[in-house]
Amino acid sequence: MKMGGLQHSENESLTAIFEGMIAPCIDIWDTDSAPPQGTSALYVAISGNTAAGKSSLIAELERRLCRLGFPAVGISERVFHHQYLRLMFSNSRDFAFPIQLSFLVERYMVLLRNLVSLRRTVIMERCHFDDLLFVEEHFQAGNIAEDQRSTYHQLALVLHARLPHPDVLVLMNPAPETSLERLARAEQRNDRPKEFPSDEAKERWVRRWHAMEVNLHKQYRQRTAQDLARAGTTLVQVDPAQDHALCRYRLRGYIEST
Amino acid sequence: MKMGGLQHSENESLTAIFEGMIAPCIDIWDTDSAPPQGTSALYVAISGNTAAGKSSLIAELERRLCRLGFPAVGISERVFHHQYLRLMFSNSRDFAFPIQLSFLVERYMVLLRNLVSLRRTVIMERCHFDDLLFVEEHFQAGNIAEDQRSTYHQLALVLHARLPHPDVLVLMNPAPETSLERLARAEQRNDRPKEFPSDEAKERWVRRWHAMEVNLHKQYRQRTAQDLARAGTTLVQVDPAQDHALCRYRLRGYIEST
Numbered sequence: 001m002k003m004g005g006l007q008h009s010e011n012e013s014l015t016a017i018f019e020g021m022i023a024p025c026i027d028i029w030d031t032d033s034a035p036p037q038g039t040s041a042l043y044v045a046i047s048g049n050t051a052a053g054k055s056s057l058i059a060e061l062e063r064r065l066c067r068l069g070f071p072a073v074g075i076s077e078r079v080f081h082h083q084y085l086r087l088m089f090s091n092s093r094d095f096a097f098p099i100q101l102s103f104l105v106e107r108y109m110v111l112l113r114n115l116v117s118l119r120r121t122v123i124m125e126r127c128h129f130d131d132l133l134f135v136e137e138h139f140q141a142g143n144i145a146e147d148q149r150s151t152y153h154q155l156a157l158v159l160h161a162r163l164p165h166p167d168v169l170v171l172m173n174p175a176p177e178t179s180l181e182r183l184a185r186a187e188q189r190n191d192r193p194k195e196f197p198s199d200e201a202k203e204r205w206v207r208r209w210h211a212m213e214v215n216l217h218k219q220y221r222q223r224t225a226q227d228l229a230r231a232g233t234t235l236v237q238v239d240p241a242q243d244h245a246l247c248r249y250r251l252r253g254y255i256e257s258t
Numbered sequence: 259m260k261m262g263g264l265q266h267s268e269n270e271s272l273t274a275i276f277e278g279m280i281a282p283c284i285d286i287w288d289t290d291s292a293p294p295q296g297t298s299a300l301y302v303a304i305s306g307n308t309a310a311g312k313s314s315l316i317a318e319l320e321r322r323l324c325r326l327g328f329p330a331v332g333i334s335e336r337v338f339h340h341q342y343l344r345l346m347f348s349n350s351r352d353f354a355f356p357i358q359l360s361f362l363v364e365r366y367m368v369l370l371r372n373l374v375s376l377r378r379t380v381i382m383e384r385c386h387f388d389d390l391l392f393v394e395e396h397f398q399a400g401n402i403a404e405d406q407r408s409t410y411h412q413l414a415l416v417l418h419a420r421l422p423h424p425d426v427l428v429l430m431n432p433a434p435e436t437s438l439e440r441l442a443r444a445e446q447r448n449d450r451p452k453e454f455p456s457d458e459a460k461e462r463w464v465r466r467w468h469a470m471e472v473n474l475h476k477q478y479r480q481r482t483a484q485d486l487a488r489a490g491t492t493l494v495q496v497d498p499a500q501d502h503a504l505c506r507y508r509l510r511g512y513i514e515s516t
Contacts, residue, residue, distance in 0.1 A: 029341040083287040084367055094370060098417070101363045109342055109356045117352065151409075151416045158409045159356070 028073050028114055041119040042072075043111070043164055045127030047220070048172035049213045050206060051182035054125050057170070057238070061123045072121040073114055080106040089205070090197045092143035100135050100144070100152065107131065108159045116163070127166045132156060133216050137208065165233050169220060172238040173213040179206050286331050286372055299377040300330075301369070301422055303385030305478070306430035307471045308464060309440035312383050315428070315496070319381045330379040331372055338364040347463070348455045350401035358393050358402070358410065365389065366417045374421070385424045390414060391474050395466065423491050427478060430496040431471040437464050 044061065046054045055076050062074030082102045087095035107128055114120045135152050138144040144152070180203060186192040196202035217237075223230045302319065304312045313334050320332030340360045345353035365386055372378045393410050396402040402410070438461060444450040454460035475495075481488045 082367075084371065087371070091375070094375065095367070098363055098367045098370070101413075102360075102367075105356055105359045105363060109340075109353070109360075112352055112356070113342065113345070117349070147416050151413050155359075155409050155413060158405050 028075060028079065028110055030118075041115050042121040042168065043115055043127075043166045044121070044123045044168040044170070045125075045130075045166040046123070046170045046172065047126050047130055047213070047217065048170075049174065049176075049179050049210050051179040051186065052172045052174050053182075054172065057172075058123050058125060065121060065123075070121055072123060075110060075114070075122060075124045077103075077125040079110065085195060086197075089195060089201060092138065092141070096138040096143040097145075097148045097152070100131065100138065101155075103131055104152070104156060104159065108163065111163050127169060128160055128163055130216065133212050137212055165230055167232065168234045168236060169224075170236045170238055171217045171220065173210060173217060176203075176207045176210045179210065286333060286337065286368055288376075299373050300379040300426065301373055301385075301424045302379070302381045302426040302428070303383075303388075303424040304381070304428045304430065305384050305388055305471070305475065306428075307432065307434075307437050307467050309437040309444065310430045310432050311440075312430065315430075316381050316383060323379060323381075328379055330381060333368060333372070333380060333382045335361075335383040337368065343453060344455075347453060347459060350396065350399070354396040354401040355403075355406045355410070358389065358396065359413075361389055362410070362414060362417065366421065369421050385427060386418055386421055387478075388474065391470050395470060423488055425490065426492045426494060427482075428494045428496055429475045429478065431468060431475060434461075434465045434468045437468065 046057055048054050058074040058076060062072050065072035080103050082099055084095055084099060088099040107124075111122065111124070111128060115122045132153070135144060135149060139146075139149045183192065183202065183206070187194055196205065220233075220235060224233050224235055304315055306312055316332040316334060320330050323330035338361050340357055342353055342357060346357040365382075369380065369382070369386060373380045390411070393402060393407060397404075397407045441450065441460065441464070445452055454463065478491075478493060482491050482493055
């Protein structure tokens with residue numbers, strides 16, 4: 001995908017760049033659109049702990065690409081949220097497994113439809129490999145049984161064989177304290193539903209997820225270096241404490257070169 | 259569950275029985291309700307082809323039980339419908355498998371939550387064994403591949419091992435012409451979304467489903483007679499051309515005896 005010259009220098013503030021822009025109106029559930037001709041789609045995934053700033057970055061990248069005339073869709077994990085999501089935390093023994101299955105199937109369908117069928121560039125919160133991490137965590141905590149875990153892995157293999165690997169994988173993982181602070185603020189503002197049964201549970205999950213993301217990102221770096229099938233994935237490490245200029249800059253460089 | 263005497267004779271018209279009744283307000287997605295004490299829950303499933311009258315029967319039974327003070331929830335298959343449902347018919351090769359997976363997981367969660375956790379009596383459109391039939395049909399039509407089918411079966415085994423068998427299985431399967439006529443009327447009234455890409459496709463599916471349901475119901479009769487694990491299921495055959503008095507009568511008899 002050749003984007004041509006971008007109009008804005010990286011020194012302009014984000015506010016100025018996005019001021020007055022109209023939010024894109026691409027419907028990821030659209031079942032009728034014909035695929036655009038002559039475009040190739042990119043799969044950009046933003047991987048990181050809760051409240052890392054993934055959604056803000058997705059929204060920025062989506063608007064920027066749409067403004068440049070490319071049919072890109074930003075996909076927040078909220079679209080995969082299930083009405084029983086709270087039960088994954090309050091009754092993990094029963095609901096961790098089916099909720100994770102639901103995420104797996106929903107993410108697969110949205111990627112298949114938007115990226116593969118409609119050839120839209122997708123900027124997605126986490127990638128389809130990330131979910132395996134949470135299943136493993138639930139297994140180790142005793143919330144997912146051995147037969148459930150092995151079936152999940154088999155199903156993930158069958159589904160993922162029909163999806164491309166991400167072209168760009170953005171890695172961001174702030175300190176747990178930063179995530180907790182941002183979560184509390186977002187909950188106070190009602191920007192996020194309260195997903196956890198208690199503050200103690202929330203802190204426990206956030207710290208555990210942070211450590212898991214550290215391992216996941218390490219694995220991504222190793223695999224991208226060693227596994228030929230994943231060599232096509234460009235990794236972009238982002239410091240969530242900084243603004244997203246660097247990420248946008250690197251992404252622009254990547255897109256312009258493809 | 260002991261229901262005590264019912265106030266209305268079977269000769270009263272359905273209209274008179276249900277007139278002025280308030281629709282029950284039990285939310286199947288409710289995540290907070292505590293289970294009621296001292297009640298046992300029944301799993302009543304209504305199996306049959308499209309437009310057999312399943313939804314109407316479910317609504318009747320649900321209201322009747324709720325009126326008698328039993329927390330029963332009627333669950334139409336519409337609650338499992340996915341935003342990509344139309345793609346199952348227009349792009350079956352890609353979407354038959356994930357849509358069927360989605361049905362499987364959704365049905366499992368709703369049964370686990372309402373029947374098993376909250377111990378509510380559930381009156382459900384089809385039972386959790388019925389879905390296997392549609393997967394088999396898609397496999398034979400070439401829309402579901404061998405690896406997908408075997409993974410589906412393995413997952414269904416893992417999920418279904420954690421659910422009880424239906425206590426009552428109502429079988430209704432009208433002639434295909436009756437289903438087609440009712441579907442056309444419901445679509446004209448906008449009571450049903452148009453799910454099929456064309457009228458020819460609709461007729462093909464409805465006739466195929468009718469034949470499949472004939473086989474399914476035959477299997478249910480054989481298994482209930484031969485398989486000890488399913489011997490606890492009471493089968494009730496209903497002629498969809500008649501009103502539902504007979505079904506309600508038999509169901510009442512069954513519930514009063516348990």
